[in-house]
Amino acid sequence: MADDGQTILSRKRTYEERNSPGPEDNTSKLKRVCSITEPGSSSEEGVTGNESWPASSAPAMSTAKPRSKLTCFRISGIPVKWNKDDLLLALRSFDPDFNDARKLSLFPACSGRTQTALLRLDPLMCSEYFRRIDSTQEQYELIEGDPDIYLVIDKHLLGLTPLNTPGDDAIVDVVAVTGLAGHAFGSWCSRKTGCMWLQDLLPTDLDNMRVMTYGYNSSLTRDIVNHTFVDYRRSFIRALMDARSENESRPIIFIGHSMGGILILQVLLQAKAGTQYRCLFDSTRAISFFATPHQGLHVKELLEMVHDTASGPTSKIEFIKQLKEGSSFLDSQREDISSLWESSSDIEIATFYETKKTPTSSSDAWTRDGENVQMVNRNSAMLFWPFEHRIPVESDHTDIVKFPARGNSTYGSVVAHMTKCMKRLKDASGE
Template sequence: MSLVDPQRSKKSDSEPKSKIDDLGFLEIAAGINPIVDIVAIHGLQGHREKTWTTDDGVCWLRDLLPSDLPNARILSYGYDVDTHNEERVSTHTLGRHADGFANALSRIRKDAPRRPIIFVAHNIGGIILKLALVICHNQDLDSSTELRDILVSTHGILYFGTPHFGLAGITFLEVVNRLASVYMETTNVILKDLRDHSNELEDIQRLYVTASEKISSIFFCEEYASSGISNREEVTVPYHSATIAGDCNATPIVLHANHRDLVRFASKESGNYKTVHYHLKAYVDHAPAAVQKKWVRENDCRDAAKGKSISEEVMSPKPRPVLSRLYVERKEIDYNITRKLLPDSRGKHQPRCILYGIGGAGKTQLATNWIQEHERSFSRVIVVDASSQSQLEADLERSIRSLGPEYSKMTWKDAVAYLDGKEKDWLLFVDNADPPGLDLRPYLPCSINGATLITTRNSACVAYAPDGAIHVGGLEENEAVNLLHTAANITPISDAESLEIVRELGMLALAITQAGAYIRKTRSLHTYLETFRQYRDRLLRKKPDIGTEYAFSTYEHTQHDS
C-alpha cells in the first residue's frame, strides 16, 4: 500500500497522528497491468480506510478485491467531512470538497488520464462525486480538458446509501453537534445542505442528470436501520432517498445490512460482497470498450472546438428526433406553435417558440411532429442538442460544416453568424435546453429572416421570448386514456381503471407509454396499479419495445419538478 500524493513530512513514532495525514488519495492496490481505476470515496465522519474496514480489521478494498480483480488499480480518497472532532473540523462546503476531489483525481491519473474509472461512493461521498462530475462536465472543450478526461472516462458508479434527496434525521445530528461543541470542534456546514428536500441537493441532481447521461449506476440500499449504542450517531438513508426513481441507467439493489455495514464485508463468502463483486466485475469487463467509444465522440467534439476537420459521419447534419408511432396529437398546442413561428405578417422581432414543462410531458415529440408537418415552410431545419454547452457548440459547428467543403473550418460562432447574415427562412430547433446555468444568448441568431423553436424543462428559458412561451403539461384525460389503450393494445369495456392509472401517472405521455408497454406484455390492466405502487422504480426504468418510442427523459425530473 502506498500513499499516492505524499506531501506531508513524516512524524516520529511518539508523536500523535493527525487526521490530516489521512487526507488525499491512497493507492490500496496498484493492479497488474491495470485496465481500470476503481476509486472509493467515503461519507460523513468517514475515513479512506476505516470506512471500508470491518471491526475485525478486514478492508475489502485491500484484502478481498485485489485478488478478485487483479487488473484494477484501487484508490481511496480521504477528505475532512467530520461534523465533530477533537482535533479540528473543515469549513469546506460540498462544492469545495467536490472541486478538491476532482482536481486531486486528475493529478493522480496524469500518467493514464483515459483509463476507465469505476467509482465506489458511500453516504455523501456520492453527493461529492456527483458535484465533481458536474464540474468536469462544465469544462469547455477548448480548455486544457484535464477534468473533462475524468467525466469521459467514467463508466460506472456504485452508490452505497447515498442520500440523493436528503435525510430526515439531520436535525438530530445537529443537536448532537451542539452538545458535542462543549468539548470538541463541530460544524454544521455540510449538515445544513443534507436536510430532507434540500434545495442544494435538488440543484446538484438537476445538473447531474445531464452530466451523467452516459454513466451506468447501481444504487445499493440498506435493509436495516442503524441501532445500538455504537451506532447512535449513524444515519439511516431510506430507500426513496438512496435511489433516483426512473433513472434508466441505474439499478437499485437492497443489501442485507445497516448503513454502516453497506461497505464492510468480512470475507468473500459474504452474500453482500458477492453481490457487489458481481456488479463491479461486470463494470470492469465492459468498461474498456464502452469508454473507448466515448473517447471517439469526445475527440471529434474537441477537434471541432479547435477548428480541426472531423470525421465524415459527424459532418452530416444532425438528424431530428424520431417521431413515436404512439404520438398523441395535441391540436391546441400545435396551433399555438404555428401562430408563434409562422405569423401572418413579419414583425420587428424573430419568431420564437419555447415549449417548457416537466420531463416526460412530450415537448420534444410535439416539436418534432410540428417540424415534420411544416418543414416545407423553411429552407433548412437546423437541429441542435442543448443538454450541455459542449454538445450545443459541436452541433452548431456541425450544422455549418455540413454545407460543404468550403465550410470545413468554420466554428459554432460562424454558424450563428451565417444564420444572422446570408441564410433566410431557416428554423433552428434547440432541443433539451435544460441546464440551469446555460446561457443560450450567444447561440441564438437574432435575424428576423429565420425562426427558433426551443424545448426545455427550465422555465427561466421563457425569458428568451416571453411572447413565444407555451407551457406543456399533462395530456387531457381522453388523450391519456387513448394513448394507454393504444400502447397496451387493449379495448376495455370501461375506462374507469384506465382513468385511475393515467391520473396516478400525472397524465404524462412518457409514463403512460411505459405503463401501456408493460400492460401489453403482461396483460394485467386490472392489477397494474397495485404492481406499479409496489415496484414503481423498476417499472419506470423499463423502456417500451413498441417500435420507436418517446425520447426517454429522466423520469426523476417528472417526479421532482411536479
C-alpha cells in the first residue's frame, strides 16, 4: 500500500443510510440522460455487448446470461500516490460487498494532479452499490483522513477520460470522439467480444502515445440542457486545453465517429480562426473519420422518435435537422473546412465509410425493428480532398467503430494509418 500518511477509514454512515432518501443525503449529483442512439448505434452508459433502453421503456431483465455485458464505471479524484490496493481498500470502505477487481485500470487523469480509474463490472454480478448508480448521477464518496478525499464515481464518462498510462516519452495525444447520443466508452466496444480497442489494443500496439476518449451529453431522450454546436465546441475546446496545459504543442491524432467527426471539424475551424486556441489546429497531425456525415445523416427515424417524446417542436428536433442531408449547417461547414488545409497538407486524413445498412428503431417502440437504411452514404462520408485516404468497411453505422479483436482488418488499417503518422513525428523529432 502506498504510504502517503493517508489513513483510509470507513464513512460514518452505513451503506443503507447512504443509499436511502432522506434530508441527510445532500450529495451533489450531476444530471445526465440515458440516451437513445442513432438508429442501430452503440450501446449506452459504458455497457458493452448489449442494447440500450431509456428508463421509461426498459424491458424486464432477461434471466439468460448475456454473452458480453460489462458496464464501465469511472472513478475520479484518486490521489497520485495511491496504487490499486489503496483504491480497493477505499472502495470496500463504502462498499463492503465489492469483490471484483479483475477489470480495474488506473491511469493518470487527463488534467490535474490526480488519477482516474476505469472499472468494468457485470451488472448482474456486481454489488448492490454499483447496481444502484444511475447514469444521471455522479456519486461522491468521502474517504476520511488527513486530508479528506472525495472519490467521484459515474458511468456517463462525460468530458475526457484517460485510457492508458503514457510514458515520459509520449509524443502524441490520441483523442476519440463518439457520435450523436453515443457513449465515450460503450460506443467503441465490440458487442461480440466486449473488446474496447482504444484501451485494450491500441496502447499495446503503438507506444509513445496518450489515449483519451471524449464524451458529451447529446442524449435525445429525457430532459437535458439544450446544447447547440457552439456549446459542444466550446466544451470540447476547454477540455482539450485543460488536458494539454503542460504541453500545448504535443501533436494530436483525432478519431471521430459520425457526429464526433463534425465536432472535431468545428473545433479546428474555431482554433484556426483566432490565436487563443491556435495551438490545437497547429498540433493536429491526423484525423480518422468513421461514417462522418459531411453531407448529412439519415435522420427520418430519429425525428420520429424525438417527436414521440415531445408535445411539439423542441431544440432537439432542430438540432437533429442540422445533421440531415442537405442541411444549410453542413453545407456551410463544407465550404468553411475547404480552407483548413491546402492540398499539400501534412495532416493525414483517413475516411472510413460504411457499406452495410443499419437497423433503425420504429417510431412506436424503442426496439431496433425498423427499416434497414444507409445512415451515411459513401459520398456524404467523403471529403473529396486530394490527400484523403478512403477505406470502405464491411459494417453498418454502429459497428464501424466496434473492432472485436486485433485481427480485424479495419483495426489494422487504423493502426497502419497511425503508424505512418507516428513515424513522421519521430523522424521530425530526430528519434
